[in-house]
Amino acid sequence: MAVLVTGGAGYIGSHMVWALLDNGDDVIVIDRLSTGFRWAVAPEAVFYEGDIADRSLLKSIFAKHDIDAIIHFAGSVVVPDSVSDPLSYYENNTVKSRELIAAAVAAGIPHFVFSSTAAVYGTPTDDHPVIESAQLRPESPYGSSKLMTEIMLADTAAATSLNYTALRYFNVAGADPDGRTGQSTAGATHLIKVACETALGKRSELNVYGTDYPTPDGTCVRDYIHVSDLTDAHLKALQRMRGGGGSLVANCGYGRGFSVLDVVDTVKRVSGRDFRFNLVGRRPGDAASIVANPSVAKSEFGWQPRHDNLDFIVRTALNWEDHLSRHNNK
Structure with a gap:
């Protein structure tokens, strides 16, 4: 059987493709290359350039390949952009996902893993790590989409044979420890990437956006997860459904x-370089603090993180930035 990875030329998707190949799966990728890169797709994967809402393309892919699962990453992810242009986020993240889900049902694809987000929670009402049954109060069109x-x-799962797992990501960071792929998008807004680029x-x-949040130092607090641990969670979730x-x-x-x-202090220390940062006003749509309770992933599909270390996350991100510098200067 094969796995269709949407957005497989992007940051997380390209890591997922490598993880599936390492696991022995056949991999099909669909990506319109709006923010991803063709070179980021592992050469062993079959690649289609196109949109996930193109039903004729999806029908052709499903006819050519014996696909039993879709892992859906394709979408827009910048919270402030979603506030300023909400309709594009509802189009790209919601309407197009509806088309993909409908195509999966029509083709009889049994398993679907969805790249969701902790933004569905908004700012939790207490200081405890958030659980999946917490009230869902997204504070941005991104989270709502x-x-x-x-x-x-x-x-759809209640009405059809489709089986799904929605994984609510917290803040994904770092790069493949083997140096095969990483966060490569120009102008990316992920804090650790931006800090590494600055270093x-x-x-x-x-820029540090907001210093008056109800947190210990006034800046936003996030739970940073290494991208390789995240892709491992997808593999284990898929294995559970299979x-x-x-x-x-x-x-x-x-x-x-x-x-x-x-994070700024960690990047400075790990890189051994000082750099400037500006304390500026809050960005629209940012929650003050959100930390995961990952007990469901651990108990339901045996997920055991291997890279729970901010220094390691930053070091792999720095290594990838160095790789990009050398690659782009050739």
Whole structure:
């Protein structure tokens, strides 16, 4: 059997393709290359350039390949952009996901893993790590667009034979420890990537958005998960469904948070380089603090993180930035 990875030329998707190939799966990738890169797709994967809402293309792919699972990463992910342009997020994240789900049902694809987000929770009402049954109160169109897709999947699974797992990511960071892929998008907004670019002189400075949040140092607190641990969670979730497990929603995080200033200090220390950062106002749509309770992932499909270490996450991100510098300068 083969796995279709949507958005497989992007940051997380390209790591997922390598993880599936390492696991012995055949992999098919569909990506329109709006933010991803053709070179980021492992050469052993079959690649189709196109949109996930192109039903004729999907029908052709399903006819050519014996696909039993879809892992769906394709979508837009920048929270402030979703606030300023909400309709594009509902189009790209919700409407197009509806088309993909419909095509999967029509083709009889049994398993679907969805790249969801902790943004569906908004800011939790207490200081405890958030659990999957917590109240869902997204504070941005990005979070709402992902939650709508979760609702569609739940309703579809109740009415059809489709089985799904929605993985609610916390803050994904780092790069493949073997140096095969990483976060490569120009102008990316992920904090650890931006800080690493600043440390290596690719950016002149870093902005810290908001210093008046109700957190220990006033900056936002997030649960940072290494991308390889995240892809391992997808593999284990898929294996669970292939083994007869039912539909599930699970958090993907480590259960502890770091502030923006914690991350800045860590990047400075690990890189051995100082750099400027500016304290500026809040960005729209940012929650103050959110940390995962990952007990469902651990108990339901045996997920055991291997890279729960901020220094390691930063070091792999720095290594990838160095690789990009050398690659781009050739």
